[in-house]
Amino acid sequence: MSTPAPQQVQDGAPAAPSAPLRLNNVEVIYDEVILVLRGLSLEVAAGSIVALLGSNGAGKSTTLKAISGLLPSEHGEITDGDVRFGDRDVTHMDAAQRVRRGMSLCMEGRHVFEHLTVQENLVAGAYSRGRARPEDLDLVYGYFPKLGELRSRVAGYLSGGEQQMLAIGRALMARPRLLMLDEPSLGLAPRLVEEIFGHIARLNQELGTTVLVVEQNARQALGIADHGYVMERGRIVLDGSAAELRENPDVKEFYLGIGKEGERRSYRDVKHYKRRKRWL
Secondary structure, X not given: OOOOOOOOOOOOOOOOOOOOEEEXXXXXXXXXXXXXXXXXXXXXXXXXXXXEEEOOOOOHHHHHHHHHOXXXXXXXXXXXXXXXXXXXXXXXXXXXXXXXXXXXXXXXXOOOOOOOEHHHHHHHHOHHHOOOOHHHHHHHHHHOHHHHHOOOOEHHHOOHHHHHHHHHHXXXXXXXXXXXXXXXXXXXXXXXXXXXXXXXXXXHHHHOOXXXXXXXXXXXXXXXXXXXXXXXXXXXXXXXXXXXXXXXXXXXXXXXXXXXXXXXXXXXXXXXXXXXXXXX
């Protein structure tokens, strides 16, 4: 399978706009019993957008938690393999240290601080840097003008789309070199989904932020990505450029809902897909 060429970042060098990520044969177990990731390997090149696709239960969110250091909070651990960010092994580094090194995660479901205002949420996002700088707030409000209008609004009263913008903005306050997004389209209307993915593409293009996005909306994810991976049962089963995956017959049928003759497929038509996938 093809993978993007890595670009190394020297430890101690001035912070680059983004840094490459590499997972090598990572195995994750929950509660010392449940094996979720089974020798997973993937790579995210500096400055790229990479989409991680897969059905529910494939291990996508676990992958992001393994990268961001959140597994211990759910009684999970990496039992084999390693996670490297730049030229540094971060496999056993705690989550706060990873944020300080430039890794930020927007979790599934947004998880904003509902009783704080928009601006207080953003200030909290800068905690790893010691304090919120005015230029950081200006950056976020520049990308998300709606948040500037709502800066005094309590976050719990925002719409789903506004909360997703806030979650991304809060992550940006840490000035990440790698931004990870877990299901950013979840629960949003189609128009808002397009808007959110437009923001993600713009952040990548204008700030050079490396992006790893986990998403079930394969059409949107592959529409902005440079490279993509497909997960099944804790393993990578297919990868390639976004253009290659968009044209792959299996991806078309099982993730884009397009049959062999180009017709749309219903869930009823593909509900037994696990028995027919070529890679299984």
